[in-house]
Amino acid sequence: MSAISLQRPFAAARGRSWRQHSALPGFGLTIGFALTYMGLLIVVPLAGLVIYSGGQTPLEFWRAATDERVLVSYWVSFSTSLAAAMINAVFGTIVAWCLVRYDFPGRRLLDAMVDLPFALPTAVSGIALTTLFASSGLLGQWLEPLGIQVAFTRLGIVVALTLISMPFVVRTLQPAIEELDLALEEASASMGADRWTTLRKVVMPMLLPALVTGFTLAFARALGEFGSVIFIAGNIPFQTEIAPLLIVIKLEQFDYLGATAIATTMMVASLALLVVINLLQAWHRRRTGLGQ
Secondary structure (H helix, E strand, C coil): CCHHHHHHHHHHHHHCHHHCCCCCCCHHHHHHHHHHHHHHHHHHHHHHHHHHHCCCCHHHHHHHHCCHHHHHHHHHHHHHHHHHHHHHHHHHHHHHHHHHHCCCCCHHHHHHHHCHHHHCCHHHHHHHHHHHHCCCCCCHHHHHHHCCCCCCCHHHHHHHHHHHHHHHHHHHHHHHHHCCCHHHHHHHHHCCCCHHHHHHHHHHHHHHHHHHHHHHHHHHHHHCCCHHHHHHHCCCCCCCCCHHHHHHHHHHCCCHHHHHHHHHHHHHHHHHHHHHHHHHHHHHHHHHCCCC
């Protein structure tokens, strides 16, 4: 019997796998609940935002979405979110590696602390950071004489966003690190590769999909953050004003169309970035054969 004839039944079985009998409710019922749930939570609110923003002419929408103050807020939001995600991509990887590969006193406590930004109200995080980095704060009083000002600057925004988005990178990478085959690292070492070569050539290619996923989640979380940022940023127009804050300001001024224009622009830009990153992940998986 040829290899092709052997492969056909398995290919057919894979094609029918979603139809197989299960003790749980069937495909039609579960997919119906899933689509309804996701539609009510995500699609309907976003569609309502787009429809409401369509109540203005294209020229009005363009003017509201590209006002000079708004453009600066876009740049502040995206640049600081990107910086925070990149910092977490490096140091979050180190934290996840230590938690998985090493057993040391206080490891369980450190592992629990990773989830602390999830539990803390964002306003509490913002107040704590502002108190810490203010000119009279525990760290600020030592940093400002050195010319390093954190509170009420973009650096402070990056610090706040790094804090609240860190768990996304760590928790995404931990399962991937646990699944790494130690035999591959040992084989690399036995063939004469040093530790950095093994890390670069063996470990990181296998961790890259999880790292990109964690980076994406951290970036998306930072992009929508509001509570912790408004306390440490100072909210200075054209300097430290983020787009979510500007949306709130527009709403307080009863400029609903202006607020929806900014929100719609942020939504479209965020979705576009997520799509690009997901496409890059899919391309990497096809190129390396991972996930096949």
